[in-house]
Amino acid sequence: MSVFRDDFLWGGACAANQFEGAWDVDGKGDSVPDHCTNGSNTNPKRITVDFEPGALYPSHEAIDFYHHYEEDIALFAEMGFKTFRTSINWTRIFPTGEEAEPNEKGLAFYDRVFDCCKKHGIEPLVTISHYELPYALVKKYNGWAGRELVDLYVRYCKVLFERYKDKVKYWLTFNEINCGTMNMGAILELGACQGYNGPCVDIKISDQVRFQALHHQFVASAKAVAYAHEHYPQFKLGNMICFITSYPLTCDPADILANQSRMQLSNWFCSDVQVRGEYPAYMRRYFAEHGVQLQMEPGDEEILRKGTVDFYTLSYYMSNCVTTHDDAEEIGGNMLGGMKNPYLKASDWGWQIDPMGLRYTLKEIYDRYRIPIMVVENGLGAKDVKDADGKIHDSYRIDYLRQHIAQMAEAVKDGVDLMGYTPWGCIDLVSASTGEMAKRYGFIYVNKFDDGTGDLSRERKDSFYWYQKVIASNGEDLD
Numbered sequence: 001m002s003v004f005r006d007d008f009l010w011g012g013a014c015a016a017n018q019f020e021g022a023w024d025v026d027g028k029g030d031s032v033p034d035h036c037t038n039g040s041n042t043n044p045k046r047i048t049v050d051f052e053p054g055a056l057y058p059s060h061e062a063i064d065f066y067h068h069y070e071e072d073i074a075l076f077a078e079m080g081f082k083t084f085r086t087s088i089n090w091t092r093i094f095p096t097g098e099e100a101e102p103n104e105k106g107l108a109f110y111d112r113v114f115d116c117c118k119k120h121g122i123e124p125l126v127t128i129s130h131y132e133l134p135y136a137l138v139k140k141y142n143g144w145a146g147r148e149l150v151d152l153y154v155r156y157c158k159v160l161f162e163r164y165k166d167k168v169k170y171w172l173t174f175n176e177i178n179c180g181t182m183n184m185g186a187i188l189e190l191g192a193c194q195g196y197n198g199p200c201v202d203i204k205i206s207d208q209v210r211f212q213a214l215h216h217q218f219v220a221s222a223k224a225v226a227y228a229h230e231h232y233p234q235f236k237l238g239n240m241i242c243f244i245t246s247y248p249l250t251c252d253p254a255d256i257l258a259n260q261s262r263m264q265l266s267n268w269f270c271s272d273v274q275v276r277g278e279y280p281a282y283m284r285r286y287f288a289e290h291g292v293q294l295q296m297e298p299g300d301e302e303i304l305r306k307g308t309v310d311f312y313t314l315s316y317y318m319s320n321c322v323t324t325h326d327d328a329e330e331i332g333g334n335m336l337g338g339m340k341n342p343y344l345k346a347s348d349w350g351w352q353i354d355p356m357g358l359r360y361t362l363k364e365i366y367d368r369y370r371i372p373i374m375v376v377e378n379g380l381g382a383k384d385v386k387d388a389d390g391k392i393h394d395s396y397r398i399d400y401l402r403q404h405i406a407q408m409a410e411a412v413k414d415g416v417d418l419m420g421y422t423p424w425g426c427i428d429l430v431s432a433s434t435g436e437m438a439k440r441y442g443f444i445y446v447n448k449f450d451d452g453t454g455d456l457s458r459e460r461k462d463s464f465y466w467y468q469k470v471i472a473s474n475g476e477d478l479d
C-alpha cells in the first residue's frame, strides 16, 4: 500500500520566463529576465538596459513552450501528471504593469494552456509571480522598493482570478519570496536578477531597501490571498519558500546558535509572516541591529493577519552548513552558499545533495505550521550527453529523485501532511541562476543549446519512463 494520499498531486514544474520564449509575441512587454544575457557557472550572466547586438538573451526563445505547449502537455500526460506547475508571465497580461486594460492575447494564451491541461486531466498549479517583473516597473519604481507595486500586483491578481476561476484552483503568490532576505535575492526581487554585474538601474541594495521591498510583497501577497478567500472560496492559495536547510557544522553551541539564526532569517521569517500572519519577534532584533526601519501603512498588520495562506510550498535542492569557525571550507549553492558538509556529495554546480535533509525539513515545517505541504521544486541540474544509441540514459537523475521520493515517504510516515510533488524543470529549460541550457533537469530532453542553436525537438529520457512508473504506482515503485 502506498503511503502517499490517493489524491497525491504528482507532476512537474516550470516558470514562464525560463521556457515560454515568444518574449515579444502577441503584445507581451519585456520583463526583467528578458534583459538577462546567457552565462555559465564561471561566467555570470549580465543584465543590460538596452539589448546588445550580438548578445544572447536566453528567455527570448527559451524552449518555445509558447508554440509547443500542446505537444509538451501531451508528454506530461503520458507520464501521468496529475498537476502541472507553471507561472504566468506578468508582461503578457500587463506589458508595462500599468496599462488600463489587460492584454487579451496574453490572457487567451493561458486559456489555451489551462484548457489543454484540463483535456488531459491535469490540474494547473499557478505561480503568479516567478521572477518575471515587468521591466518598466523596475525603471519607474525601483521594483518592489516602490509601494506602488502592491496595488499593481493586486490588480494583476484580480484579473487572473476572475479570468481563470473555473480553470485554476491552486495559486502561489510569489516564487521563493525569501530570496528577498538574501543579497542575491534582493537584486532579484527588486527586479534585476542573479548574475547582475553592471550598472543598469539605480538599485540600492541596502538592508533597508531590501526588507522594505519584502514588506511590500508580504502586503501584496496577503491582499491577494484575502481577496481570493472572500470572492473565490474554491481557491487554495500557497506561499513558496526557497528552503535551504542548514546544519551547524560542529556541536559548538556558538555554531548551533549561528545556524538557528540563519534558519530563522533565511527559511522561517517569510513563512512565519505568510502562515502565521505577523512578523516574528526575532526579526525585531535583526532590524534594530541592521538599521532597518520598516515603513508600515495603517492596516498593513491587519491585512497580514487576514491574508494567511492555505498551504505551504517549498523548493528543495540541497543543504549546507553554518559555522563560526574560520577554518571551514566554503561551498556554493542555490542562492545562498555555506560550508561544505563532509558527509555529502555535490552536483557539478556545487549544490550539496541531501535527500535525508528533505525528510528533516518537511518534519520541521509541519511541526511548525500544521498545514498541508507541497514540494514544488526538487531535482538535479546535470549535463546530459547522448549515448551511442542516441538516447539520454540519465540514471544519475533517477537516483537523485528516487532518494528524495523515498525520504518524502518517510516524512509521510512520520505524520507530515504532504499533498504533492512537482520536480523542477520537468522539461529542459533555461537555468535561472546561470542562463544556461546545459544545466538540464528534464524528463524530456530539448534540442536547444547554449549558443542558441538547436531544432527544439523533444525526446524522452530514461527518467521519463521511470517517473511514469512512479506515478502509476503512487510512489511505491521507485526501482
Ligand code: BGP
Pocket (backbone or CB within 6 Å): 015, 018, 175, 176, 242, 315, 334, 377, 381, 424, 430, 431, 432, 433, 434, 439
Ligand atoms: C529555483 C527557481 C527556479 C529554478 C531552480 C533551479 O531557485 O525557483 O526558477 O531555476 O531554482 O535553479 P537553476 O535554474 O539555477 O539551476
